Amino acid sequence: xxxxxxxxxxxxxxxxxxxxxxxxxxxxxxxxxxxxxxxxxxxxxxxxxxxxxxxxxxxxxxxxxxxxxxxxxxxxxxxxxxxxxxxxxxxxxxxxxxxxxxxxxxxxxxxxxxxxxxxxxxxxxxxxxxxxxxxxxxxxxxxxxxxxxxxxxxxxxxxxxxxxxxxxxxxxxxxxxxxxxxxxxxxxxxxxxxxxxxxxxxxxxxxxxxxxxxxxxxxxxxxxxxxxxxxxxxxxxxxxxxxxxxxxxxxxxxxxxxxxxxxxxxxxxxxxxxxxxxxxxxxxxxxxxxxxxxxxxxxxxxxxxxxxxxxxxxxxxxxxxxxxxxxxxxxxxxxxxxxxxxxxxxxxxxxxxxxxxxxxxxxxxxxxxxxxxxxxxxxxxxxxxxxxxxxxxxxxxxxxxxxxxxxxxxxxxxxxxxxxxxxxxxxxxxxxxxxxxxxxxxxxxxxxxxxxxxxxxxxxxxxxxxxxxxxxxxxxxxxxxxxxxxxxxxxxxxxxxxxxxxxxxxxxxxxxxxxxxxxxxxxxxxxxxxxxxxxxxxxxxxxxxxx
Numbered sequence: 001x002x003x004x005x006x007x008x009x010x011x012x013x014x015x016x017x018x019x020x021x022x023x024x025x026x027x028x029x030x031x032x033x034x035x036x037x038x039x040x041x042x043x044x045x046x047x048x049x050x051x052x053x054x055x056x057x058x059x060x061x062x063x064x065x066x067x068x069x070x071x072x073x074x075x076x077x078x079x080x081x082x083x084x085x086x087x088x089x090x091x092x093x094x095x096x097x098x099x100x101x102x103x104x105x106x107x108x109x110x111x112x113x114x115x116x117x118x119x120x121x122x123x124x125x126x127x128x129x130x131x132x133x134x135x136x137x138x139x140x141x142x143x144x145x146x147x148x149x150x151x152x153x154x155x156x157x158x159x160x161x162x163x164x165x166x167x168x169x170x171x172x173x174x175x176x177x178x179x180x181x182x183x184x185x186x187x188x189x190x191x192x193x194x195x196x197x198x199x200x201x202x203x204x205x206x207x208x209x210x211x212x213x214x215x216x217x218x219x220x221x222x223x224x225x226x227x228x229x230x231x232x233x234x235x236x237x238x239x240x241x242x243x244x245x246x247x248x249x250x251x252x253x254x255x256x257x258x259x260x261x262x263x264x265x266x267x268x269x270x271x272x273x274x275x276x277x278x279x280x281x282x283x284x285x286x287x288x289x290x291x292x293x294x295x296x297x298x299x300x301x302x303x304x305x306x307x308x309x310x311x312x313x314x315x316x317x318x319x320x321x322x323x324x325x326x327x328x329x330x331x332x333x334x335x336x337x338x339x340x341x342x343x344x345x346x347x348x349x350x351x352x353x354x355x356x357x358x359x360x361x362x363x364x365x366x367x368x369x370x371x372x373x374x375x376x377x378x379x380x381x382x383x384x385x386x387x388x389x390x391x392x393x394x395x396x397x398x399x400x401x402x403x404x405x406x407x408x409x410x411x412x413x414x415x416x417x418x419x420x421x422x423x424x425x426x427x428x429x430x431x432x433x434x435x436x437x438x439x440x441x442x443x444x445x446x447x448x449x450x451x452x453x454x455x456x457x458x459x460x461x462x463x464x465x466x467x468x469x470x471x472x473x474x475x476x477x478x479x480x481x482x483x484x485x486x487x488x489x490x491x492x493x494x495x496x497x498x499x500x501x502x503x504x505x506x507x508x509x510x511x512x513x514x515x516x517x518x519x520x521x522x523x524x525x526x527x528x529x530x531x532x533x534x535x536x537x538x539x540x541x542x543x544x545x546x547x
Contacts, residue, residue: 005034007042014074016041025077046073051087053116056080064119087114090127095159097125106162130157131169138201140167149204172199173208178215180244181208191247215242216254223288225253234291258295260285265316265350267296277350296354301362304340309359320346320412325365328422329373335381339372340418341392349408356407367403368414371395388416 007015009028017024017032018039026032027045034040046054048069056065060078067073075081088096090111099106102120109115110130117123131139138153141164149167152158160166173181175196184191187205194200195215202208216224223238227250234252237243245251258266260280268276271292278287289295295314302311304326323343330336345364347353357363375395376384384391396414404411494514501510 005036005040007032007034007040009042012045012047012072014043014045016043016077023077025074027074046075046081046084048073048084051089051114052084053087054084055082055119057082066116066119068116085117087116088127089114091129093130093132093157093159094127095130096123096127097162098122099124108160108162110159130159131166133158136172138170138172140170140204141165142167151201151204153201170201172201173212174199175212178242178244179212180215181212182210182245182247183207184209193244193247195244213244213251215244216251218243221257223255223257224251225255225291226250227252236288236291238288255288257286257288260315263318265318265347266314267316267350267354268293269296275354277354279350298358300359301365306362306365309362311361316347316350318347318350320344323361323364324417325368326418327365327369327372329369329376331376331381331384332378333380336422337376337381337384338418338420338422339376339388339392339416340420341368341372342415342417343368343411344413344415345409345411347408348410349405351408352406353408360407360409363407364404364409364411368396368411371401385419388419392416 007026009015009026009030009032011029013028015026015032017026017034018041019035020037032040048054048067048071050070052069054067054073056067056075056079057063058065058076058078059080064082088109090096090109090113092112094111096109096115097106098109098115098117098121100118100121106124107121131137133139133152133154133156135155138151139158141150141152141160142148143150143163144165145163151170173194175181175194175198177197179196181194182191183194183202183206185203185206191209216222218224218237218239218241220240223236224243226235226237226245227233228235228248229250230248236255258278260266260278260282262280264280266278268278268289270276270290275296279285297312297314298316299309300311300313301307301309304324306325321344323345324340325343326338326340328336328338343364347360353360372392372395375391379391392414397411497514498507498510501513505513
């Protein structure tokens with residue numbers, strides 16, 4: 001005899017019992033008596049919260065179902081738990097897209113609520129926020145069943161339906177005053193123009209053609225060349241306005257009025273290739289280029305050797321100008337020289353110049369080079385160095401030559417700017433010769449300077465002596481005048497003395513008295529100094545007599 005097994009089950013426990021022919025469950029709380037040949041398995045029940053749910057599958061039928069909380073859930077004997085999920089919470093502006101894998105149907109759940117998936121559903125897209133549509137935002141939506149596009153711009157929180165998908169968010173195109181933009185409808189190919197000041201949205205099939213453009217201010221100095229895209233014709237618009245092209249118009253060029261100064265000339269080529277010349281001295285010295293007209297662009301040789309045509313211009317300057325040129329030549333005694341020239345030249349006939357050459361500066365230099373090479377080849381180095389300017393002038397200007405007139409230019413002067421030997425050794429010797437000549441000239445100039453200094457010194461001494469003679473003559477004249485004045489004064493004093501003695505004395509007595517007084521004055525003057533006075537016997541009338 002077999003004794004049964006006893007199982008004690010709590011509230012959240014379950015037994016799965018398998019016999020020979022069936023399987024069943026026993027839920028707690030309970031006491032279960034099992035036969036020895038039964039297979040018994042204990043398992044816990046599933047506790048489901050308010051937002052929890054289970055996805056179950058019936059192992060006998062394969063059917064799927066959900067079991068929602070809150071509860072303590074005991075699955076049936078034929079059910080298996082595939083997964084436990086939580087409800088998806090959605091805010092008021094959120095949504096989620098779900099797809100039924102059995103039918104392929106798509107549904108959209110919007111907030112605010114919690115969403116549980118059906119047994120055969122999966123998440124097609126994660127939780128997304130709806131689009132806030134306002135005056136600055138619109139939504140381009142495609143119907144996935146028909147492919148039709150729709151632009152939604154009405155203010156709302158937009159959440160797409162199950163058959164809609166958001167293609168893009170669009171911002172309004174803002175056009176300021178004087179701005180414009182071309183818009184093309186890709187479904188029809190039609191082009192329209194929107195002008196400011198305004199804002200607008202592109203329609204579903206539209207896109208901007210190019211970029212936002214600024215209207216062109218047309219005034220007396222500005223015009224617009226426009227091409228009609230339907231006929232291909234060109235039109236120059238000169239009427240003052242803020243110009244924005246129409247849908248069938250394309251701005252080819254904004255043209256500025258050409259203003260010519262008195263010395264300027266331009267050459268205009270028309271649609272047939274004919275040339276017309278406009279000069280600053282004409283009555284119509286300012287003008288717009290008409291459709292199919294263009295300014296002729298000149299490319300002349302430039303640089304010291306005129307070997308590259310990189311001087312590009314359209315306005316020809318009729319004033320005299322300078323030009324430098326350097327080339328190689330050879331003297332009669334086979335010395336290779338590098339000669340640098342300076343031309344002073346002028347364009348005098350533009351029509352002749354355009355007809356004769358496309359490189360006026362290059363043509364002049366090439367012709368001058370040929371003439372100078374011929375002349376230099378007939379003289380020796382010594383002779384050339386002795387008069388290179390005269391030789392060059394004679395070669396270039398000394399003969400009658402229609403070359404320059406045929407090309408509409410006048411060559412006023414040509415000067416040799418530099419002369420150098422191509423061979424370094426010869427150049428060194430030439431430099432020594434030039435240096436010696438320079439030193440000799442310097443010495444001559446120094447000697448002339450020294451001579452001038454000495455001559456100035458002699459002239460200065462002569463002038464000093466002449467001034468000294470004049471000074472001596474002047475002093476002599478002054479001394480004579482002083483002596484004469486002193487004598488006259490003394491004579492007057494003596495006469496006054498004699499007259500004062502009266503007429504009773506003779507002239508000899510008066511003279512004796514005068515002499516005695518004069519001697520007294522002399523003795524008084526001597527007594528005041530340190531001089532010693534010696535008297536002779538005659539002076540004192542002294543005589544010694546013996547007895």
